[in-house]
Amino acid sequence: MVISVDTGNKMIKTEHYEFNSGIDVLDTIPGENDEVIEFGGKYYRTTNRRISYMEDKTEDDRYYILTLIAIAKELDTMKKEAVLAPNELIEIELLVGLPPAHYGKYRKKFQQYFQRDGKVVGFKYGGTSYQILIHEVKVYVQAYAAYCVLAARRHLTELPKVLVIDIGGFTVDYMILRYGRLEKEHVDSLESGVICLYGRIRAAIRQKYSIALDEEDIDNIILGKNTGYMQELKERVREVTIGYVTELLGTFRELGIDFRTTQTVFMGGGAILVSEIIKVVWERFKGEYFIINDPKANAKGYKLQFQIEAKERED
Structure with a gap:
């Protein structure tokens, strides 16, 4: 099994x-x-x-x-x-x-x-x-597994350059693929996941309002759910989140990756969480991107890779 x-x-x-x-x-x-x-x-x-x-x-x-x-x-x-x-x-x-x-x-x-x-x-x-x-x-x-699930559905292997960004809890995994083949010099992880964002938001809110937000509170505010918190506090959370996404995307420019020359694919629970903020910040970076709204994509990708390997052994 x-x-x-x-x-x-x-x-x-x-x-x-x-x-x-x-x-x-x-x-x-x-x-x-x-x-x-x-x-x-x-x-x-x-x-x-x-x-x-x-x-x-x-x-x-x-x-x-x-x-x-x-x-x-x-x-x-x-x-x-x-x-x-x-x-x-x-x-x-x-x-x-x-x-x-x-x-x-x-x-x-x-x-x-x-x-x-x-x-x-x-x-x-x-x-x-x-x-x-x-x-x-x-x-x-991780990240490559999720890419495997999406590659056939989105015809990603037909594209000259795809940047995959998987925003997780603590790490942001990224990789570049050219016609489906990995560029090994651009396969790595940044310690910049949403747990880092939570720390920034908690500190900002604690300093200004003396309120201790937990991670579920923060998720609900970012997602625009009815939380009962004052509008000023929610706007501060949004402001910090915009700063986090701006800084994260700027990191890729420092790595020599230009979003205008790639098809960028965001995935992972963190990307889903900040998807609306990515849409706002992306205006300054341009290029084509989409977000995969499936937090289970990596788990599905492991299974797909296993099945491909089993089939290759049979052949």
Whole structure:
């Protein structure tokens, strides 16, 4: 069974689910309706309080538990659709990803972290006990995986130059492709994701209004939802966000990338969040761009790449 999990700094995504990269450890089981995983004698529940940024996500077990929850959600769906037989040992090929800048450094470590020496792992979720064996872990490059999903749909491989910008929680991954082939000198990650934007906004609002905004508050204000906050405060949030996007796009000019000579593709949860601001700021940069409104694109891309590789082996 193949399961794809995008372990983001802000959100965990599978092909079908998305939830915050935050976790609470509980000594006793909470209410019956809570989505809780029982593993290793403890209970774990997702929370809106995300884990602080970790470059190396293998330093402790939190991302392993979050990935187990992602796997459990996918298995729970299969169980409801009667795809799984009761009490069977489920062998899993796990597909995950890393930012371009971290891929070479952490790929093998990521594989070992999830594979757990090929041991059978037991856990309970939604009242059902599961036994899984992660017998293979494939690690892909974020952003490129999402590009693979879009390439055929948007005919991107026919274009002479495509710039992919994936705005995530902590990193902004980018790459240039010419007729579908990567330019290795332009494949990298910037530590400029929306978590950095949150820090700037919180500081600005705290200094002026003595109000502590959380990340969900900030998301809702940027998205124009009804939050109950004063208009002056919302305008300040917008002002800081415009500054963040302007600075981010300016960074690419410093890297020698001219938006007027490329088709620019924005993707990732961060790009979706600031999509209206990108539209405002883009006026000064020109060129053609579009935004992919699918935060699960990387997880889908891992699966697509895996399928292509399997087909090539068969041929």
